Amino acid sequence: MAYLVSELSPTQGFHPTSASLVYLPGPIPQYESCSLHLYYSLPPPVFVDTHELGQRSSSYTFSHWGSRDLEKPVHALPQETSEVLINVQIPQEGYADEEEMELNVEVPMHLRYGTPRSTATSKESEGKPYEEIQVEWPHAFLLCSSTSLLKSRVTQPSLPAHILAALPSRPPRKLIPIPPHSNFTKTTTTLLLPLGNPYDLAFVEPFTAMTVFICFLWIVRVAWKTSRRTEVDTSSRPKTD
Incomplete structure (x- = not known):
């Protein structure tokens, strides 16, 4: 049975990475007309850099x-989720049929x-205030056509x-969900x-x-010294008739 395992790390800081593993059982030829998709629904504080994702075109679109x-902080934007749909081509070469x-x-x-x-109005980690952000695993699914997988009821x-x-609208089309691993x-x-911390402003702003x-x-x-040097160089040049 196919399954998904996903991890978002590091859990502290501003630059986590979502690492997902999708397991597909054999035989591999049954996926030849399938594409793998991962759908992410991200809360307002979390976002992706589309230019950064564009550099991974060899792995997915x-x-x-x-x-x-x-650049804007979360309170300067509408409180709405952002969404990302990843399209992964399933490789066929290099795998045995089973x-x-x-x-x-x-x-x-x-x-x-x-x-x-x-810190009095928020949670603390190592003496510093922080906010907890809940991020759901992506929803993984196959988009298939003309395959034996279409015979199964899902x-x-x-x-x-x-x-x-x-999603591509190629008929016949069937979406087959890939559930999280049963251990999770x-x-x-x-x-x-x-x-x-707003109390830090009293020190940060003056400094x-x-x-x-x-x-x-x-x-x-520096500008004054450069100007003086230029004037000296000009005055020291011999005059020519």
């Missing part, structure tokens, strides 16, 4: 729905900056209408989003202003 802004197959899919993700909170995966519309009863990952002012003075000094 993708479709994306949601904000593409990479051999099983394991496919690995990695999707780099990022977290947006959260709203600063004091429950169609529950997907949003716009996701179904984005929990299919969510908890990420810890680091938060700024930032001082640093900017010192840099400004340094630039003025």
